[in-house]
Amino acid sequence: LAMSLWHYVSKTWARKGWEQWLSWAVRSRLDPVKEVAKTIKEHLWGILNAAVLKVSNxxxxxxxxxxxxxxxxxxxxxxxxxxxxxxxxxxxxxxxxxxxxxx
Incomplete structure (x- = not known):
């Protein structure tokens, strides 16, 4: 699932996919996964732009x-x-x- 999150063309679909993954990650019993989910949630706008625009630094x-x-x-x-x-x-x-x- 996580690898497919980078292949969206639409920002709307990308947001839905990432929010679905975040929902799973927050319910995880693994603290490191929860920390990653928190970081991703804080930077979701940039992640969505990177996924949809295919721009790299x-x-x-x-x-x-x-x-x-x-x-x-x-x-x-x-x-x-x-x-x-x-x-x-x-x-x-x-x-x-x-x-x-x-x-």
């Missing part, structure tokens, strides 16, 4: 991870401008050898 998290790696490998920067330059250099997708440029 995965790409942003990937970029953040790469920026953190730049910071760790450098062991610090003198100022914010140099940090920004390093991010542009490593993540900017620039062609270091453009066609027609003298080598």
């Amino acid at each position: 995965g790409p942003a998290e990937g970029i953040n991870s790469r920026i953190k790696m730049i910071k760790v490998r450098s062991r610090g920067f003198r100022n914010k401008k140099r940090f920004a330059n390093a991010i542009y250099f490593h993540l900017g997708g620039l062609d270091l050898y453009p066609e027609g440029a003298a080598r």
Whole structure:
């Protein structure tokens, strides 16, 4: 049941499915399941949007991870401008050898 909750196209049907699961989870005798249900209930609007719109923050998290790696490998920067330059250099997708440029 839980996996099928992510495949709804309509927000109305998604809400009904999640509320049905929440109803089951709250009646569960497992405290961790009840805690998860409470968290889901608090964030249901965002969960419904994610399920229906099929939008993920995965790409942003990937970029953040790469920026953190730049910071760790450098062991610090003198100022914010140099940090920004390093991010542009490593993540900017620039062609270091453009066609027609003298080598």
